[in-house]
Amino acid sequence: MADITRRLGWRHLRSAPTTHIRHHRSGRLVHDGPGLGFWYRPLTAALSEIPVDDREESMAFHARTADFQDVTVQATVTYRIGDPALAAERLDFSIDPDTGVWRGAPLEQLSTLLSETAQQHALAVLARTPLADALTDGVAAVRDRVTAGLGAEPRLAATGLHVVGVRVVAVRPEPEVERALRTPTRERVQQEADRATYERRAVAVERERAIAENELASKIELARQEERLVEQRGANARREAEERAAADAIRAEAEAAxxxxxxxxxxxxxxxxxxxxxxxxxxxxxxxxxxDPTTLHALTAARLAENLPRIDHLTVSPDVLTGLLERLGRPPADPRPAPAPGSAE
Incomplete structure (x- = not known):
């Protein structure tokens, strides 16, 4: 929208470079071009403001395919006004001299014209296309048909519109039909996922079996080594017992000797x-x-006296003394044995 400044009954208009201004005064074209700035009197001025920048028109509409299925088309049309003078003659782009606001709604008219024209060509191409083809190739087909149809539309050319580009975002069926169409693919994907799961489980089982076999082989090898260890220990014990027995035998022999x-x-x-x-x-x-027996008796008496206890007093009676004297005066007997009868001297 142009900027309008008031000064003492005059108005000053300043437009942007993307806006084309047409100023008529008394039926004559005074100013014509983008990005203008000028003074004018509001009572005698007729102003038109035509945007010349690229604009986008988004649209969403329903269509029916060849197999009578409803689809929704989302598209965007980029356009611009290539001939502002022609557009100002066909549509009302006049603005209020005091406020700069459009008196009508020219952009809405352009939007309706573009939307209806684009829908007409899109409906024509989808009506001859089955749903499956429309979902796979419908975007490109609708885009090409709409682009060609808008380029060949005489009313757009008569209005001064140039179509810059057409973008078709999506062609979608109804939610129920879309879910039904997704089901086979979903089932196929699920089957692939299940097969991948089963294969992964099979690989896991195979790996577990290999691990179990390795563990069993390790246990068997460990048991075999333990068996050899027990045998070696038994042999060592037997050898040690034999050595100990041999040592004990040698020790016993030495002890016996x-x-x-x-x-x-x-x-x-x-x-x-x-x-x-x-x-x-x-x-x-x-x-x-x-x-001599007397000497022996004396020795015997001396030995006896050595072994007798101490005698402080000794009383000898006459009888004992008489007998002892008789024995001392008697000759000793012959200690030799008597000769056997009949033996020679």
Whole structure:
């Protein structure tokens, strides 16, 4: 919208570069062009403001395919006013000299013209297309048909409109039909997912089986090694027992030999001691045999006196003294044994 400034009954208009201004005064064209700025009197001025920039018209409409299925088409048409003078002659682009506001609704008229024309061509192409083809190739077909139809539309050319481009966003069926169409694909995708799941499970089972086999092989190998270890330990124990038995046998033999030698030595010592005692006894007996009995009695009395307890007082009666004197005066008996009868002296 142009900027209008008031000054003492005059008005100053300043437009943008994307806006084409036409100023008529008294039926004559005074100013004509984009981005103008000028003074004018509102009572004698007729102003028109035509936008010349690119504009987009979005539309959404329903259509029916060849198999009588309803679809929704979403499209956008980009257009611009290529001939502002022609557009100002066909449509009301006049503005209020005081406020700069359009007196009518020219852009709505252009929108209705574009939408109805585009829908007409889109309906024509979809009416001969089955639903499956419309959903797969309908976007390109509708875009090409609408572009060609708008370019060849005489009313648009007579209005000064140029179609810059047509974009078809989507061609969609009704929600129920769309869900029904999605079902086979969804089932197919689900089957693929299930197959992938089963394959993954099969691979997991195979890997678990391989792991179990490896664990079993490890356990078997471990048991075999434990068996060898037990056998080796048994062999070591037997060898140790044999060595210990051999050592004990050697030790027992040595102990027996030592005992025998000790016994022999003790027997020899006992024999020699016996012989020495026998010789001593024989010598003692020989000495006693050769000794005078009186001397022996005296020795016996001395030995007896050595072993008797201490005697402080001794009383000798006449009878005892008489008997003792008789025994001391009697000659000793012959200690040798008497000769056997009939033996020679």
């Amino acid at each position: 030592r005992t025998v030698r000790l016994a022999k030595a003790q027997a020899e010592a006992a024999r020699e001691a016996g012989e020495a005692r026998a010789r001593a006894e024989a010598a003692w007996l020989k000495v006693h045999a050769e000794t």
